[in-house]
Amino acid sequence: MIEFRTFREEIPYSKLLSEIANFLQGYARGVSYGKSGLKVRTGRLRNSIVAIPEVSKDRILFGTGVIYGRIQELGGEIKPRKARRLWIPLPANLTKAGVVRKKPSDVFKSGFIKKNIFFLKQDKKITPYFVLKDEVKIKPHKYMYMALLNLKTFFPRLVESWVKREKIFSKIIEFHRSKRK
Secondary structure: OOOOOOOOOOOOHHHHHHHHHHHHHHHHHOOOOOOOOOOOOOOHHHHHOEEEEEHHHOEEEEEOOOOOHHHHHHOEEEOOOOOOOEEEEOHHHEOOOOOEOOOHHHHHHHEEEEOOEEEEEEOOEEEEEEEEEOOEEEOOOOHHHHHHHHHHHHHHHHHHHHHHHHOHHHHHHHHHHHHHO
């Protein structure tokens, strides 16, 4: 087995870590190697996914700084904190991309609630705008898990191309020859 720490100066180990990081980031974002499983509305979560190689610590930091990234990855329940119920926008209150047009505070005085549905009254027209729920269950999307799982498949190819491109074996032989002298 090769201990990379021994060859750190002679072998461009950082390039391999960078390639692995690029693979993870690209796969999780769905940019390359297939789809990630993330549905994209604004792209904020997808664009926040990073994989940063830390060569000095032999690791890659892989994750997102977006607060809802965890529940999208693992799934879970969302319950209201300040309000009694969650106000879930209905199609009439969403753009084609799925972005909310109006918040509950913007329309609350212009409508009424019946059977856990908020209806908006505009120009003699009544439109269902929100459904009120006690909790919402989010299914796990596992976009980061799938990237790690697929790294297992692609890892041998990444290492093989790195070894060929960087001429690793010849560098190892040169390193050992220099140690014998």
